[in-house]
């Protein structure tokens with residue numbers, strides 16, 4: 001298969017305080033060799049499975065077999081949060097957008113990734129239990145938000161289906177440990193593994209993202225092929241790292257942070273890829289926000305956000321870099337007819353998508369003109385393979401940026417505190433320090449205003 005190349009254009013990447021710099025002359029560039037060695041070592045030891053994908057062979061067998069078992073289900077209800085939900089949503093919106101459109105006849109994917117009584121009640125009131133597959137996704141198998149939803153969903157299914165409830169459930173969780181693993185083994189519930197060392201936000205290419213995608217009829221194999229195509233040259237020869245786009249992105253971002261750019265806009269002019277921005281935001285923020293380092297990802301979608309936050313991008317604090325994403329070959333839709341009023345006569349004969357491309361160009365130029373350093377991704381196509389390539393590239397760029405910051409991009413220790421405090425508040429045992437902290441916080445005296 002011949003695939004066209006995508007482009008990463010650096011023409012406007014060195015404006016503002018980046019003026020006069022280059023990737024080659026960056027003091028961080030010298031680290032390519034040692035980080036290539038580190039990549040070699042960590043992929044060799046199997047601790048970066050998002051790159052090596054040792055699980056692919058098993059997935060090729062497991063997904064079709066699980067889907068066969070769920071053949072009678074028109075609905076899939078996914079319970080998961082963070083990395084266990086955002087990838088699936090991004091793929092749904094990009095490649096199975098029918099559910100947001102009139103006359104959709106299924107299949108339907110519902111992703112419950114919040115503690116929202118309203119939504120959960122509505123789902124249980126309206127979904128047909130017999131035709132709903134319940135997919136519980138949690139790497140740790142112990143995430144309270146997901147488990148709380150599961151306990152309610154289990155009761156809902158049991159009430160409607162009796163013993164048959166188990167046939168409708170699939171767990172996607174750690175192979176050996178955690179509550180969901182125990183539950184799957186105890187109840188004989190079908191399960192798919194989240195491989196070792198594959199943290200939530202790096203797990204979209206495992207069953208975490210691929211099972212919901214496959215259920216929707218998305219070409220999940222092409223997504224995997226796209227991701228593999230990014231990693232293959234490196235896995236063959238790590239010495240090519242310095243020329244790899246993921247390294248260049250990491251280097252550029254490290255340079256941006258060094259120059260005081262504390263925000264990174266993810267501006268997608270591929271409208272259907274808008275939720276890729278939320279997926280990327282989690283990947284970037286949870287991986288890099290450590291020890292006072294990192295940059296704040298800001299997902300935006302063209303053209304919609306030209307009319308909301310773009311003013312701030314252009315003329316607010318000079319603290320933003322931008323990843324600008326577009327695809328000139330998107331379907332352009334209908335053409336304007338001769339009935340267009342005279343004032344807009346210049347639209348006659350043009351197509352709807354011409355407006356998107358022209359506005360993308362205008363925004364790109366405006367950002368560059370306002371000295372927002374901008375790396376421009378030009379996609380040859382917006383299909384599954386292209387998205388897989390992009391997501392793989394972003395995952396690797398994130399890890400490399402973390403290494404250039406000398407932090408661990410794989411863990412997320414800070415977010416645990418809030419969860420421990422919530423558990424303590426609800427009376428969970430084993431949180432003495434959190435209980436003391438809660439008392440102090442809740443009894444803090446200060447002025448309050450009623451309004």
Ligand code: PA5
Pocket residue numbers: 081082083084137138139140141142143146199200201202286412
């Ligand atoms: O990226 C991550 O590791 C997190 O966002 C997790 O995906 C999230 O906390 C959910 O964790 P789990 O999959 O263990 O339920």
